[in-house]
Amino acid sequence: xxxxxxxxxxxxxxxxxxxxxxxxxxxxxxxxxxxxxxxxxxxxxxxxxxxxxxxxxxxxxxxxxxxxxxxxxxxxxxxxxxxxxxxxxxxxxxxxxxxxxxxxxxxxxxxxxxxxxxxxxxxxxxxxxxxxxxxxxxxxxxxxxxxxxxxxxxxxxxxxxxxxxxxxxxxxxxxxxxxxxxxxxxxxxxxxxxxxxxxxxxxxxxxxxxxxxxxxxxxxxxxxxxxxxxxxxxxxxxxxxxxxxxxxxxxxxxxxxxxxxxxxxxxxxxxxxxxxxxxxxxxxxxxxxxxxxxxxxxxxxxxxxxxxxxxxxxxxxxxxxxxxxxxxxxxxxxxxxxxxxxxxxxxxxxxxxxxxxxxxxxxxxxxxxxxxxxxxxxxxxxxxxxxxxxxxxxxxxxxxxxxxxxxxxxxxxxxxxxxxxxxxxxxxxxxxxxxxxxxxxxxxxxxxxxxxx
Numbered sequence: 001x002x003x004x005x006x007x008x009x010x011x012x013x014x015x016x017x018x019x020x021x022x023x024x025x026x027x028x029x030x031x032x033x034x035x036x037x038x039x040x041x042x043x044x045x046x047x048x049x050x051x052x053x054x055x056x057x058x059x060x061x062x063x064x065x066x067x068x069x070x071x072x073x074x075x076x077x078x079x080x081x082x083x084x085x086x087x088x089x090x091x092x093x094x095x096x097x098x099x100x101x102x103x104x105x106x107x108x109x110x111x112x113x114x115x116x117x118x119x120x121x122x123x124x125x126x127x128x129x130x131x132x133x134x135x136x137x138x139x140x141x142x143x144x145x146x147x148x149x150x151x152x153x154x155x156x157x158x159x160x161x162x163x164x165x166x167x168x169x170x171x172x173x174x175x176x177x178x179x180x181x182x183x184x185x186x187x188x189x190x191x192x193x194x195x196x197x198x199x200x201x202x203x204x205x206x207x208x209x210x211x212x213x214x215x216x217x218x219x220x221x222x223x224x225x226x227x228x229x230x231x232x233x234x235x236x237x238x239x240x241x242x243x244x245x246x247x248x249x250x251x252x253x254x255x256x257x258x259x260x261x262x263x264x265x266x267x268x269x270x271x272x273x274x275x276x277x278x279x280x281x282x283x284x285x286x287x288x289x290x291x292x293x294x295x296x297x298x299x300x301x302x303x304x305x306x307x308x309x310x311x312x313x314x315x316x317x318x319x320x321x322x323x324x325x326x327x328x329x330x331x332x333x334x335x336x337x338x339x340x341x342x343x344x345x346x347x348x349x350x351x352x353x354x355x356x357x358x359x360x361x362x363x364x365x366x367x368x369x370x371x372x373x374x375x376x377x378x379x380x381x382x383x384x385x386x387x388x389x390x391x392x393x394x395x396x397x398x399x400x401x402x403x404x405x406x407x408x409x410x411x412x413x414x415x416x417x418x419x420x421x422x423x424x425x426x427x428x429x430x431x432x433x434x435x436x437x438x439x440x441x442x443x444x445x446x447x448x449x450x451x452x453x
Contacts, residue, residue, distance in 0.1 A: 002083025004053050006075045008068045011042050011049075011361060017069040018042035019230050020062055029057045033138055037075070039357075041230055045364065046325075046357035052138065055079035067230075136163040145169045231326040242388035246302075246423040250383040250395075251432050255440040257399060257416045263446045274341060280399070280416075281319070282343040284371060286449045287442040288394055289315045289336045292369060295435040298392040299368045302426050309426060318367030318387055319347060321354040322377070328354045329387055331367040340449070371396060380417040391426045394439075395419035416443065 011018060019041040025031060036048040037057075055077035062074050077083075136159070137145070137152055144166055145152040155172045157164035228236070242248075260283060271278035292299035292315065301310045315336040318329040330350035335343060353359050370387040374380075375398035384395040397417025404413040418439070422432050442448055 001078055002081050003058065004055060004077040004079045004083045005073055006052055006077060008070055008072045008074050009049075010070045011040065011047060017067060020064060020066045020068060020074070021046065022064055023060055024048075025057050025060075027057050027059060031055060031057065031077075042361060045328075045359050045361045047360060051077075053077055053079050137165075138163075141166050141169060148173060229325070235326050238388065239385050242386050246386055246388060246391070247425060248383065248386060248421050249424045249429060249432070250419055250421040251429065251436060252381045252417070252419045253433075253436050253440060254415045254417055255443040256404070256413050257443050257446075258414045260416075260443055260446040261399070261414045271341075271344070276341055276344050277348045278340075278344050279347070281347055281371070281373065281396075282340050283443065283446055283449060284394070284396060285317050285319075285332065285335055285343050285347075286340060287439055288317065288369065288371060290442055290449070291435050291439045293336070294438055295431065297427055297431060298422065298435055300391050300426065301368075301389040302391060302423065312368040314368060316366050316368045318364075318370030318390075319350065320370060320372035320384075320387075321351045323355045323357075325357065328359065328364060329367065329370060330354050330359055330363050331365065333366070369393065375399065375417070381419050384419060384421045386421055386423060391423040392432075393421050395421065 008018065010016065021039040021041045023038050025035075025037045031037060031051045031054070033052065033054050034050045037051045038049040040047050040049050056079075058076040058078050060075055062068060062072070068074060136157060141164055142152055145155070145164075148169060150169055150172055152164055152169070155164050155168050158168055159165045257280075260280065264278060264280065264283070268278060296311050297309065299312045299315065301312070302308075303310055314334060317332045317335045319332060321328050321330060330353075332338070332343060332346045332350070338346065350359070350363065353363075367387060367390065369390055370393045372384045372393060373396040374382055374384075375396050378398055380397035380400075382395055382397070384393045386393045395418065397419065399414050399416045401412055401414055403410045404415070405411075406413070418436065420432055420436050420439075
């Protein structure tokens with residue numbers, strides 16, 4: 001028997017630390033490879049950390065609530081064989097291996113987008129898909145592949161979610177299975193010579209801290225200080241960066257959605273048959289995609305260093321979702337390629353997993369423009385904050401029935417409140433209003449949206 005030291009892995013590109021929200025195992029427990037051993041909060045997502053090996057838990061090195069960084073020793077296993085405790089294992093190898101072994105990403109949940117139109121000059125590789133395909137494999141399989149001189153990125157995985165197994169490597173050696181011309185790239189994490197010691201986030205573990213009194217003139221004020229959860233800190237940083245980087249302007253308008261309300265009622269029986277929850281949001285997504293195709297400056301980002309507007313030719317729509325843990329923005333990839341039913345299913349799935357804390361970090365990245373809906377909370381007009389580095393965000397308010405003038409007569413109409421915030425460095429008010437007018441027209445004539453897919 002030997003000892004296996006498990007160090008905290010990198011859970012996604014650019015995610016260098018996380019919080020052990022809850023251990024799912026205890027010393028003495030027997031675990032199998034890929035069993036969930038902890039719930040980890042990282043970059044607005046809660047993910048389950050899988051075991052890298054079969055073995056018995058000897059010691060948990062950090063308690064619940066600890067904030068750890070990549071490479072920190074978090075658990076000690078007893079395993080069959082020699083283990084790895086006598087070897088100096090660098091963080092890049094272990095972190096990368098476990099990251100790929102247990103964590104699904106959006107690359108397995110959404111279809112791969114079209115390749116980039118042109119490769120870099122002088123490159124012989126194929127174009128890279130807009131959604132990176134990750135290679136899933138356990139540390140043992142990766143070690144076996146290295147020993148056999150096999151580049152695991154070239155092996156076609158037949159396990160769950162495309163996971164590469166030992167048999168896949170053997171088949172590859174025998175020439176039975178290869179992964180060719182898919183533009184897959186693997187990137188090694190940078191080597192680290194020093195690893196910070198894990199720190200316990202004691203402030204976040206406490207529900208409240210102290211209750212103090214402060215004197216203000218003749219008044220005594222009772223104060224209660226409540227530490228911010230990790231997600232609220234991330235949200236606060238993102239909101240401040242967006243607001244103080246991009247000069248926001250918001251235009252507000254209303255769309256007559258009387259026909260949309262009727263059309264939705266007409267197709268509700270079909271939605272029930274398909275077991276799909278059909279809200280107004282799928283129609284808004286399709287209308288927004290059609291609008292930004294006509295006004296591409298809204299589906300863009302601004303490269304401050306090069307002073308260039310980066311127009312996005314893909315349409316990945318962020319959907320702001322209210323959860324108990326804070327505001328999350330899961331992304332519907334390639335919304336222009338999906339019909340109304342597919343978008344409705346994607347929204348329901350992403351929103352449900354966002355509220356249950358099951359979203360992967362990569363499922364909240366890559367959006368090109370976002371939608372936030374305050375109408376579900378009863379609101380109308382507001383000034384939504386841009387999901388930076390995007391340059392625009394559409395705010396949707398509630399639908400109200402009220403009298404309007406049509407052809408010289410007062411009639412009842414269903415009116416939807418709309419608020420469009422945009423980065424005034426890139427977008428002028430007139431352009432934004434023209435885009436708003438296009439959006440209003442599409443929402444007022446929902447059957448036009450059927451022509452989009």
